[in-house]
Amino acid sequence: MVFESDRNGVKEIAVDGAKMVRDRISMLENSGSQVRLEYSPESFTGTELDYALEVCEAVMDIWQPTSENPTIINLPSTVEMATPNIFADQIEWMHTNFRNRENVILSVHPHNDRGTGVAAAELAQMAGADRVEGTLFGNGERTGNVDIVTLGLNLFTQGVDPQLDFSNINSLMDTAIHCNQLPIHARHPYAGELVHTAFSGSHQDAINKGMKAMETANSPLFEVPYLPIDPKDIGRDYEAIIRVNSQSGKGGVSYILENDYSIRLPKAAQAQFSQVIQKITDATSQEITPTEIWKAFQSTFIEQNGPFQLISFSSEAASRSNDLERMMATVTFDGTQYEIKGTGNGPIAAFIQGMRDTFDLKFRLKDYTEHTRTAGSASEAAAYIELKVPDEDGASVFGVGIDTSITLAPIKAVISALNRM
Numbered sequence: 001m002v003f004e005s006d007r008n009g010v011k012e013i014a015v016d017g018a019k020m021v022r023d024r025i026s027m028l029e030n031s032g033s034q035v036r037l038e039y040s041p042e043s044f045t046g047t048e049l050d051y052a053l054e055v056c057e058a059v060m061d062i063w064q065p066t067s068e069n070p071t072i073i074n075l076p077s078t079v080e081m082a083t084p085n086i087f088a089d090q091i092e093w094m095h096t097n098f099r100n101r102e103n104v105i106l107s108v109h110p111h112n113d114r115g116t117g118v119a120a121a122e123l124a125q126m127a128g129a130d131r132v133e134g135t136l137f138g139n140g141e142r143t144g145n146v147d148i149v150t151l152g153l154n155l156f157t158q159g160v161d162p163q164l165d166f167s168n169i170n171s172l173m174d175t176a177i178h179c180n181q182l183p184i185h186a187r188h189p190y191a192g193e194l195v196h197t198a199f200s201g202s203h204q205d206a207i208n209k210g211m212k213a214m215e216t217a218n219s220p221l222f223e224v225p226y227l228p229i230d231p232k233d234i235g236r237d238y239e240a241i242i243r244v245n246s247q248s249g250k251g252g253v254s255y256i257l258e259n260d261y262s263i264r265l266p267k268a269a270q271a272q273f274s275q276v277i278q279k280i281t282d283a284t285s286q287e288i289t290p291t292e293i294w295k296a297f298q299s300t301f302i303e304q305n306g307p308f309q310l311i312s313f314s315s316e317a318a319s320r321s322n323d324l325e326r327m328m329a330t331v332t333f334d335g336t337q338y339e340i341k342g343t344g345n346g347p348i349a350a351f352i353q354g355m356r357d358t359f360d361l362k363f364r365l366k367d368y369t370e371h372t373r374t375a376g377s378a379s380e381a382a383a384y385i386e387l388k389v390p391d392e393d394g395a396s397v398f399g400v401g402i403d404t405s406i407t408l409a410p411i412k413a414v415i416s417a418l419n420r421m
Contacts, residue, residue, distance in 0.1 A: 040073075073106055080114040108133070169236070246282050302416065325346055364388050386417075
């Protein structure tokens with residue numbers, strides 16, 4: 001239809017073109033250039049296979065390729081017309097029926113009209129193709145060509161080195177966007193800004209546990225649920241792995257607190273604080289940033305407007321007679337100042353006993369943990385206190401204290417918990 005000719009006429013056009021190329025490359029070869037010839041039958045997928053083979057071999061008869069200097073026969077799916085397995089069958093038939101197959105570099109050039117360009121290329125390689133032509137991020141006419149980035153990184157995830165450098169994928173994206181004046185979708189495989197990001201609570205929990213397990217095992221292998229490759233392999237970091245919105249649960253919030261702010265909330269406290277974040281995301285219907293999560297954490301546990309405020313605290317070491325420490329503290333309650341005294345088998349127990357006695361409070365210490373947040377001479381400690389309240393459901397209340405003093409941090413955590421009772 002396009003050439004307005006029959007089979008013989010179309011083959012003659014191909015042969016005449018091959019002769020023109022043959023007659024004109026001698027000047028390049030005479031100058032010492034190495035020349036590789038390629039023939040690409042534009043409408044391969046819409047052509048009868050026996051005729052496609054006949055035309056390709058007629059061109060090869062003109063060029064006379066050898067095994068040392070083979071010709072590229074590039075078979076395009078200029079417009080995807082069938083499923084990827086059908087294209088692969090066509091490639092396999094050509095691969096099997098070429099005479100002097102060793103003189104051919106069998107290449108494919110898939111387009112993406114049906115959205116299966118990558119699958120077509122991969123199946124074509126399995127069917128005998130030696131080579132794939134594609135573009136960065138699938139650029140091209142209509143729906144584009146097969147994406148070399150996806151194709152290459154698919155090989156990479158299967159342990160095959162594509163011999164392409166994807167170590168700075170952001171730079172590749174910047175270049176492609178600048179040259180094409182087209183954006184790259186946020187969910188483009190491997191490259192999009194959201195492809196390593198989890199919003200779902202169950203996914204975030206799995207990623208969080210996977211990252212911790214990998215760190216504990218000190219394994220050289222990257223095996224984290226929902227992350228097919230290590231983002232660092234393509235020049236990304238872990239900052240965007242977990243982002244929080246109304247779909248997220250305690251796993252995502254906990255991951256951000258621990259990785260960005262070195263806060264390791266106990267599991268039950270994670271559940272309580274995730275409800276605080278849930279209320280914010282439900283109210284705004286938007287994603288919440290790590291900075292906003294930290295502000296919510298501080299207002300919930302650290303910079304409270306509660307009735308109790310710690311003014312000062314000191315303790316004396318246990319005496320030989322009873323092994324009990326003594327403590328003295330100044331605390332305000334609703335603006336009124338109180339001097340607190342207590343004894344116990346440590347400063348925390350002594351402070352809790354003093355607070356219970358002074359304010360007639362009914363609670364007990366259920367759990368306490370502490371860890372270092374930062375290293376160095378000005379290191380901070382983070383302490384977590386769980387107080388059990390004797391109500392009907394026996395609920396726990398959590399408090400957090402942060403201080404450069406490992407003694408003061410848990411005392412602040414007790415005040416934090418009392419303000420949340």
